[in-house]
Structure formats: C-alpha cells, structure tokens
Amino acid sequence: MATLTINGTSVSIPQGALLLRAVEEAGITLPTLCHHDALAPYGACRLCLVMIIAPYRALVASCTYPVEEGLVVQTHAPEAVQARRLTLEALMSRCPRSDVISKMAEREGVTASRFGMPSSGNADELCVLCGLCVRVCRDLIGAAAIEFIGRGSERRVGAPFNMHSDACIGCGACAEVCPTGAIRMEDRGNQRILQAWNTCITLSACPECGRFFAPEPTRFLKDMFPEIKACWNVCPECRRQKTSRQWLNAGQKTD
Amino acid sequence: MPLIAQPSHPPAGAVLARLHEIHAAKGYLPEADLRATANDLAIPLSQLYSAAAFYSAFSFQPRGSHTVQGCLGTACYIRGGDRLLEKIGTSLGVKPGETTPDGLFTIETVHCFGSCSMSPVIRVDEETYGRLRVDRVARILKKFTEGTLGEHSIEEQEK
C-alpha cells in the first residue's frame, strides 16, 4: 500500500494503482473523457491533470500516473485548473453543439470559448477523439473494427476505407462508451445501422415470433459459450416466455 | 483479455516493411493489396489501414511518374525553400499533394532530407538537388519532361 496526500487528505492505495483512483478515494471528482474503469488508461483528453507538489513538482495526468508513497497532490492548483479550463475551451470550440462538453465546462467555470469555432470546420461535431470506442472495440471486444485515421487535426475515428466494416459485430459497445453521444446505433427492420462507421449489420430473426434480435456476426458466440447456445435460437422475449413455461411446468409436477 | 482472441503479432517493423514493399511496387497502396496484407500478417484491417493513413510516405492514390519533393526544413525555409515550392507549383500548375493532369509529376513537401548544408533542396525521384535558386527549377524540371537525367554538379549550378 502507498499512502499519499490529496488536497490535504491522506489516502492509502495499493501500489501499482493510478493516481486518479487516489483522487476518487479522497472524495474528489475530476472531469474525464478518455477514462474508463474497464479499459487501460490512455491519457489523451488531459482533463484529469493534477499538480504534484512534493517531493517534486510536476503537472501529471492522474489517469495514467502510478501512485508513489508520500506524494503530495493538489487537484485544484492554479496550473491544473488553468490547464483544465483551456482544454475545455478547446473542446467547446471543437464541438460547439455538445451539451456534455458545455456542461462539463460550466462546472469548471468556463462559459465561453475564446477560440474560433468550430475549430474542426464541422459545427455538428460531437467526437472529442477520446478513443474509448476504438479501445473498447479493439481491447475489450476484440473485433477491432474501427481505429484512429490520420494525423493531427485530421485525426478521426473510422472503419478502414470509410466503408462498411466486415469486422464489426454490431455489439454497440462503442455507442455505449461514447461520452458525448457521437455514436448512434439504430435498428431499422432487420438492419442495425452504425452511421458513424458507414456500417449496416444484418440482424437475425427469431424463428418463433419473427422479431429481429441479434446481429448475425455475433453468431460465433454460441460456439465460444456453449451455455448460450440455446439462447441464440430465440429472441429474449420468446426465451423469457419459454423459461417461465418450463418453471411453471416443473412447479406443477412437484405439486 | 478481449472477448475475441487475437492471434500473436507479426515481428517488430514487419507492418512498415510490407507497406513500403507495396508502395514501392505499385506507387501507392491499393485497397486490395491492403486487404490481402492484413490477412497475410493476421492483423486487423483497421490496424493496417490506420498505420497506412498515419505516415506521409504512403499514398492511397496513384502518384505521377515523377515525385517532386520540396524541402521545407528549417534551413531550407530560411534560405527560400518556400519560394522554390511556389515556383514548382506555378510551373506545373498544381499544389503540394496534387498530381499534374498529364500524370507526370506529383508534388509533395517534406520536412527535411538532412541535406541542410546544401539548402535549399528539392528531390525529384531519387535525385537530390541543392544550393538551388528559383531560376534553376525550370531547368531541372525540363530534364524530366525531356527525359534526360538531371545533372546537378557544381559546374551545372554555376552555369
């Protein structure tokens, strides 16, 4: 365990844990975009910056910085606050129509951006390039359907060649983790549409009720997880009905 | 551990080497070659495409028969490299990143060939030309349109 001081409060954290966890233990909530407990830290958004004031001075991203015994940290030192505010001004300029960003900015005392907008040239931009979608798809799901494309201010997330992705399994994890709602997943009939990736996935139909319920590409799951083999064959509603009938029957028999 | 298992990775540098190979053979990176390579190396297509899109050495579009690269490194810039590029652009009627309509030249900017003592410098295909002035650009380009190899010795420069 390492003991460190966050804004005057002493916290004890296991060695190898990251500074952001210590900050949370001390009861402080910092704004974050690219952080997710289920994913390896990335350090891209730079919102979680804190100032280490002893035994050395350094402005560090708490989501990627390992804890050390004896660190003295100020989460709201002027340098950290200033860095956070300018980062938010820059993000507001990039995504002027994002409510998530403007609310986050307001909480940090930023009501307007002095930078010209929209900095990306697209007033409807919602993507903040946090990389959560890329990382969940690649590192957690393993489908690796999308990646960062291009460099610098040309950087964006997309499927190869900006075309329909054969690797996408339609799981929706990307839409789930996106902090700004830039990724939408929509089911229309037997098609699951992920507009952001120009991708349309065909959904399987339930043999009992005919509803479309699972993306075809996830079929491989029933081979990977034998326990769900039976589940695959009907939709969740029919499965629920089937299971309750089985319980009812079983109950009647024992009566 | 990801849900879908990943095969082990290709050796360090292998992806870059393959991209260079394709580019050298075809002059750009065709989609079909990239798809085949991803398969071959057992890496996600998204990873390969992302790598290909990141580096300025690679192009997804066919290039002209000759690539003219103007250097905009610090020493070249200080000694008028931007003027050379402008001259090349107006002579050929295209901007950096573009190819002439006749498919002869593609213009690019590079940030340093490391020939800084010879600044300002341009490169046409494999030949590097240094100690240049704007009035020598036309002569160099002419040698390519006329099909004679560029001569860049001191005696040529001083003519």
Added chain:
Amino acid sequence: MTIRSHADLKNLREDGISLLRPERPRICVGMATCGLVAGAGAVFEAIREAGKTYGMDIVLVSTGCIGCCQQEPVVDVYMPGLGRVLYARMTSEDGQKLITALSVSEFPGEHALAVIPEAGSVAPKGMGILSRLPLISELPFYAKQHKIILRNSGLINPESIGEYAAVGGYQGLSRALWGLSPREVIDEITRSGLRGLGGGGFPTGKKWEVCSRAAGTARYIICNADEGNPGAYMDRTILESDPYAVIEGMTIGGYAIGASQGYVYVRNEYPLAIKRIRHAIEQSEALGLLGEDILGSGFSFSIDVVRGAGAFVCGEETALIASMEGGLGEPRARPPYPAIKGLWGQPTIINNVKTLASVSAIVAQGADWYAGIGTDGNAETVVFSLVGKIANTGLVEAPLGLTLNEMIHEIGGGGLDGRRVKAVQTGGPAGGCIPADLFHLPIDYSSLSQAASIMRSGGMVVMDEETCMVDVARYFLSFTIEESCGKCTPCREGARHMVEILTRIIEGKAGPGDLAMLEEVALWVKGASLCGLGQTAPNPVLSTLRYFRDEYDAHVNEKRCPSGVCRALIRLAIVPERCTGCGLCLRECPVGAVSGEKKQPHSIDAALCTRCRTCYEICPEGAVEIVR
C-alpha cells in the same frame, strides 16, 4: 573468415591498414548525401576514368562526410612520401587535372584547401604547394573542433569493415566479450559520464542498469535514427560515414543489458543511410561480428533495420515503439518508461545514434579517457549541423564550453554574404532562438537551457537580419500541426490556435489581446501535452516572444514587418536607376507580375505581386527594394 581470436582481429586490422595507408596514392572523395548532392559522384567518376587513362594504380575510395559541407565536393589526396592535401569545391574537370598532376607526383594548387598532417611525419607541411597551405587544424572551420563522435567520418570507407578495424574498430567489443561481464560494461559506461546525445541528456549507464534489472522475458535495444529535427543531420552522417561504430555500440549495449535482438529505426528520408547500415550489418554477420556466437564468446545478437515512413513524432521513444509494433506512431504515457516496459511490454533501451557511436570508443579506451574530455561536469563533445544564413555550413564537433560567438564567427565564418547574424535557432522545433547579444554564452546544457533553448540534436540554424522572427515562430508551429499525432487535446487543438493567432499577426490583423492569448495558449500546450512533441512545440513561440518582442510589437501595433518578410506588410518595387532590364525577374516571377522591355527598367504590378521576394533574391543588380 570468422573472427574468433585476437589474431583474427589483428589480421582484419592489418588488411584495413594496408587500404588506409597504402603504398600507392589514396584518393578519398566525400560521398555522403551532401557530397552527392553537390556533385561528388561526377567527380569520383572523372578521377576513376582519368586514373585508368594514365594507368595509375590508385586506391580510390568513396568516404563519408568530411564535415566542411560548404566546400563539397571535397577530395582528400594522400601521396605516400609526399603528404596529404584536402581539395575543395571540385568539379569533374578538376578531378581530371588532379590525376594529371599526380601522375607526375605533384599536387595541383587549384582548389587546394589545406594540408592534413600525417602522424609521425617530420616535416608535416612538406614541399612545394604544401608549404604554402595552412594545416587543416589551422582553418577557422576546424581549429576549435575535437572529433570523437565524428572521429572516423570522412576518413574511412564506410563500406569497409577492414578500414573500420584499422582505426580501432572492434577493440571495444572484443574487450567487452572476452574480458568483461555485462555488469562491468555497464559500470564502464556509467563511470565515463556518457549521456544520451539525442538531447535528453539522461546518463546512459544508469538507463542500461535500470533496463538490465527490470522484469521481462526478453530485452531489446533500439537505435533511434529517426532524426526528424529539420536542420539536423548528424545522425545521418554517422550512419553514412561510420556505420560499424553504431553496430559495435549496439552489440556492446545488447551484451550489457542482456538483449539478443536490436533494431535500427531509420527515417525514410535517409535512403543512403539505410543502405549503408544494412550493408554494414551484412558484412559484420559474414565475419561473425554479429549473429550467433559473436567472437566465439557465446553471446548472440542480431540487428534488424526498420525503415520509418515520414512521421516526426516517431522520434519520440514511445511513439517509435508503437510504430514498430505495427500501429500508428502515437506516444504513450510515461511512466512506465521503455527501459522498464517498452517494445511488446518488455524492457527496452532506446539510444540515439551518437550515443551508440560513442560507446565503442569508450569501452575500447576506458571510462577515464572519456571523462577527461571537456570542462567539469560536461564530459563530452557535441555535434552541430551549422546551417542557414552562415558562410561555412557543415558539421561541427566541439567540446562543450565553446561559445556561440566562436561557433558562428570563427568556425562558421560569420553571416552569409556578410549580413548581420540576428539569431541562432537550436534544438529544432523543440528549441528556441537565441539572440545575437547572448552569443557570448558557452554551449552547454545549463547555459542554453537558461536561455530557453535546448541542447537537442544539435541543429544550429543561423538567421540574419532578413529573417522575421514572428514568421519563424509560425513556421515552427506549422511544422507541429503537420507532425502532431493528434492524440492529446492541447497539442492537437492548441497548435492550430497558435497558428491562427500568428497568422493574424503576420497579416497585420492582430488585435490588442492577441499576444497575451498567444502566450497563454503556448504555456497551456507546454504544460498539459502528453509527450515531448507537444511539450516543446511552443518553445519557438515562447523564446521569440521573450527575445524579439519588438518584432511582435511592430507587427501588432504598427502593422510593420521590420525584416521585410511578411507578405501582407511589404511592397516590392524596382528601382529604375539600378535596373539593367536583364529580364531575369520577369522570367522567374511565379505570377507574371513583372513587365518591361529588354534593356529597359522593369516594373512590378502591385496588384499581381504576391510579395514572395523571388525578384529581390535573384536580381544581380540589387535593383529590387522592399518597402516596409
């Protein structure tokens, strides 16, 4: 032949000596990239042909960079019994004349630059023209230099492993593999005081020690040859001129840390360097100096070359690793540092070319020898590529402590065309601009970092009174925009906003709050960015704001560019009394803004003129005026 014993090494060395100091004339033509660009290829061919015509038995060698790039093509001529002379600015015709003279045992006088004294010669200057020439050490360009890193550059044939052995090559590796433990090698490097010469300045021995102790199932050593700093070409020169030194250094490093695999990551824009290092690897493998069971010691080590693809950010350690792992070259958070968790998550050493080139000499000659060079605490030499608006461009290696004045006015010969030197830019896009009134400062880590510049990669770009420092700041930020990987918000967004502000300033459209905003954004990007690229990108802005505030003020308050560069703020006009009507500007104007009859004064149409100053640069009469 596989080298397995002292005797084998001695044979290799002696073969090399017979090439290096033959009983016949030895003519070396500088054929590194700069030499080739200057036309050395044609000179080499002319000498070869003439040699055949005269039936002369000569050793004709293409060597690497001799250093005085301004004087390229350079030819080094050794005549046994007569002496050795360095010739400069040679053409193929001069090459023929050289052979004609040598065929009657004479050194021609034309283009002779200096005498290179041979060790042990009684009359170093020799007879005839030799007695009238300065010694190479007396030339202002070379007088204060001290070559360690560039010790073999230009002297040996970079494709001859024998010549490398002849100048002491493999003494270090054999001492290490036959007589020292890996720990002892690390101690030797630590005691020498060797620091990372890529600019980081981190003690090399300490880094190797950390890596050797870190947990892992494999270890790697990588040579960072992605020298992306525009204006710097020292690493290119070493790879093209002394590739075996790098290989030997890497092999010693591999042995020290316990790695069996090394990589050289060379940037794509260096094709000759890639070719030469590959060739050197093949040669080394053929002689058992690389590969399985090196020198019969039981230590096996291989090196692969990885070719970059045009991304400056890949010079950053973690981005380089990401690039090698097959993805895009984006940096990762540090800690953990690569020495602990690097390539494939294993302990990895990444060293710069110059650092590795120094290792073999240190292990051969001992830590005390290296520690004894230079002034206290600064036990080393530094290599600079001196370029830009300077009379003598070239590669300079000097002990730390040399002043900027000495570098620019003595070694460099002062400003190009006699113009006043205004500033010197060091450290590439990560560095800053040092004004002329600070040129008394010595070149060392502490002085330069106080002056807000970095001793990094040693590119030294000289700027004169016709360079606009605000334009320079914008130039560097545009570079950042092109090369930023885009991962982190401050660098990606901040660089662009800084360029927007600088563009307003340059176009005379700046508002009163712009300079304050520029500084605020610069400090934000510097403090909040993920990697070294973003953290140092604002340095050119911050240092020019600090030292050249008056130029910024003139642009903002008076809409004036004092240096006469910024296109929106100048006007070009031809002075009729000076114009001879030669028509050169008319021909070369990229937009056809010049008109006039032959032999009549020409004029510029202000409506068409883009103020690129091409006419100003090329007018032989100086008849074009910049109106500020």
